[in-house]
Amino acid sequence: MRTSVAIIGAGPAGALLSQILHNAEIDHVVLERQTRDYVLTRIRAGVLEWSSVEVIRAAGVGDRMDADGDAHDLINLAWGGKHVLPVQLKALTGRQMMAYGQTELQQDLYEAADRNGTALIFSAENVAVHDVTSDSPYVTFRHNGVDERIDCDYIAGCDGFHGVSRAAIPESERTEFERIYPFGWLGILSETPPLPHLVYTNHERGFGLCSTRNPMLSRYYVQCPIEDSIDDWSDDRFWSELAARLPTHIANDIVTGPSIEKSIAPLRSFVAEPMRHGNLLLAGDSAHIVPPTGAKGLNLAVSDVHLLSQALIARYANGDTAGLDQYSSDALHRVWASVRFSWWMTTLLHRFPGATDFEQRMQERELEYLASSAAAQTSLAEQYVGVPFV
Ligand code: FAS
Ligand code: PHB
Helix, strand or coil: CECCEEEECCCHHHHHHHHHHHHCCCCEEEECCCCHHHHHHCCCCCEECHHHHHHHHHCCCCHHHHHHCEEECCEEEEECCCEEEEECHHHHHCCCEEECCHHHHHHHHHHHHHHHCCEEECCCEEEEEECCCCCCCEEEEEECCEEEEEECCEEEECCCCCCCCHHHCCHHHCEEEEEEEEEEEEEEEECCCCCCCCEEEECCCCCEEEEEEECCEEEEEEEECCCCCHHHCCHHHHHHHHHHCCCHHHHCCCCCCCEEEEEEEEEEEEEEECCEECCEEECHHHCEECCHHHCCHHHHHHHHHHHHHHHHHHHHHHCCCHHHHHHHHHHHHHHHHHHHHHHHHHHHHCCCCCCCHHHHHHHHHHHHHHHHCHHHHHHHHHHHHCCCCC
16 A cells, blocks of 8 residues: 555544545545444543634534533632632633543544545554655554555554554654653543533542533542552442542532443653654654643644644645654644643642642642632633643
């Protein structure tokens, strides 16, 4: 096979890049290790920055998001079991956040790929990248028992944290930054009506989050020890622990029910520089991971794809490679801003094992300062909804 761009990975990054390249009539092939159904059943993110909403609409896959998504004017921060601070996203920044599940976006992208007739190859095994620093890179893989090769101009590494693309950049050329957090998030889905607004809570028992997927599907999280397993957490224990971490009047409004999904995710901050090596370009989790506290993971994948697709469009439209030459530094500028915000929100809202009384007092004072300062709330709000693309 021969194509212009070989995309590895059909998560949100790869599938959105495919959609935008299709719109620009740039031929490409997408290779996905898992089956379509497996990707569609992975429960991941739930919050889109307004910048992401605009990219998704411009790509022509925003109709169901606009019909079924839930645009929110505010988020609530709670702490100490009694304080609640509404952060007025729209009033402070003029922009909202959109609650729309990653699985829904993935479905919209796959249905668009079907309509486009895109070469979206699932169950691709042994994917490997070759000659990425030459002008004729290629990808090999095995599909339906047959060894295949795709010759291309560029390879887009959209294969997530555990993919093969990042490792194709020699260690001597790559710098990695990492912070592992000493706790995880236990998340559940329940077919119950969510609270009207998201609630992030800091409590001496630990962090909690009340989120949404649709009017009859809720997403909740509690911070848990990283060594826990879901077998340690019955539904009853989850619901009582979540309630204990919230102000009573909020806890009383939660409609509980049986969990239909339960999982524990570890938290880490990770960045690999650069995001380009020769004609291999990384986008999304293949290059960076953020703790979900700031709701940035999916949104960084969208912003990488926005920048990468604009650069590829310029290259194929008029041979202008400036965007590709700038891609890594432009993408990393936004990546580090979101990594810092996600680290800050995580540090502000979680109970760190072994934290000193001084560190606890620092958290409490920062939350009190937020409550007292419109400037501090505006700073949080503009980072949460996503700063506009330049
Ligand atoms: P993805 O990991 O989504 O997609 C990469 C794709 O590449 C996968 O489909 C994988 O199967 C495929 N792949 C891997 N290796 C391959 C190979 N060798 N060949 C071919 N294909 C290969 N973000 C938030 O904002 N909020 C959240 O609450 C949140 N919760 C999360 C919970 C979990 C358990 C995880 C793992 C992530 C969570 N995230 C969250 C982050 C998540 O949403 C990611 O940021 C988002 O999926 C990034 O999209 P991609 O970069 O496309 O990576
Ligand atoms: C979610 O709905 O899954 C979600 C919302 C906000 C976050 C993280 C996860 O910060």
